[in-house]
Amino acid sequence: MRQNPARRAALLDGAIAVLAREGARGLTQRAVDREAGVPVGTASNYFRNRDELLVQAGARVYERLTPGEDELAEMFGRARDAASYGVMLRESLGRITAFRDGYLALLELRLEATRRPELRALLTERVRADIDQNVAQHEAAGLPGDATAVLLMYLAMNWLVVERLTLPDVFTDAERDELVTRAVERLVTPFPGVAE
Template identity: 80%
Template sequence: MRQNPARRAALLDGAIEVLARDGARGLTLRAVDKEAAVPIGTASNYFRNRDDLLVQAGARVYEQLRPEEGAITEMFDQALDAASYGAMLRGSVDRVSAFRSGYLALLELRLEATRRPELRTLLTERVRSDIDENVARHEAAGLPGGATAVLLMYLAMNWLVVEQLTLPDVLTDAERDELVAQAVERIVGPFPTTAE
């Protein structure tokens, strides 16, 4: 059977919305059909089973979370000191938080990955690849702190996003901004001074 890439994307986007709203237990092929506003049975033509749907939804979340290559390069090119590095991180937190359903779906997928080896493999490979890319870009840009700093910032910023999306009233915007600034100062360390 020939498949329509636009319809597949719409079904995966529907799966992301169902995961974010109803959790992994609510994700069924029928629920995805309903969310995507397609005839019942359509999702079963695109996904072998629920596991296949989960794995492909995981890949789709990352596809949507990743900025364009030019934007990534520009972010690192502009991170010249602690303030601009902090601005880059706040921008990343804001960008990820803006895709609320995607990040909440990703949290559901991570929990589901503890029970589904194929999904765990996909998420592990994707996260490791992202970390390795961030370390390489960080080092290529000549930023201080090295791989350990990148890993610590990754962990800190991810939990900041979780906090912002799940309990948004725990921290004020000013507190979040200050936490990012303090994390840069304490984890990444001093930036080299530039010659004037």
């Protein structure tokens, strides 16, 4: 298998675009080659088969969606009250939805994972690690709310992302902002100055 990291990344980014646009059924090595603008057969030099391509595309989505350690520390360091915690969540929502293809590809991969044990194992491990990291960072930052509150916020924010990307007219931007504010107030209280 070839090991040019830049070419591999371009192929995986192509796979993400294909997944987002055409779904898992449209993901072929030829479609990835076309999307990445490389000669036909290039993807087969990097990925043995479609299953490997799906698994690696899933890993690439998370690689691109996950902020760096410094950015995460800075984000959690600014969250000191309900308003700033809401700002952090709205910024996260904006960052995730800005990578529209990535999140839509991830939804496709989640559906495909119901049929592919290796993909399911990868996504389960990655999502669980992200959840555990979110809880640990929340606690390390000294933010109010327990692990259950963080999990409920995770679930609420994920569905808000799905709504924004798939049915963007269900909620206005103002309504989404208000929902984030109310979720913080109800799930992660007591912040100073927030009525219970």
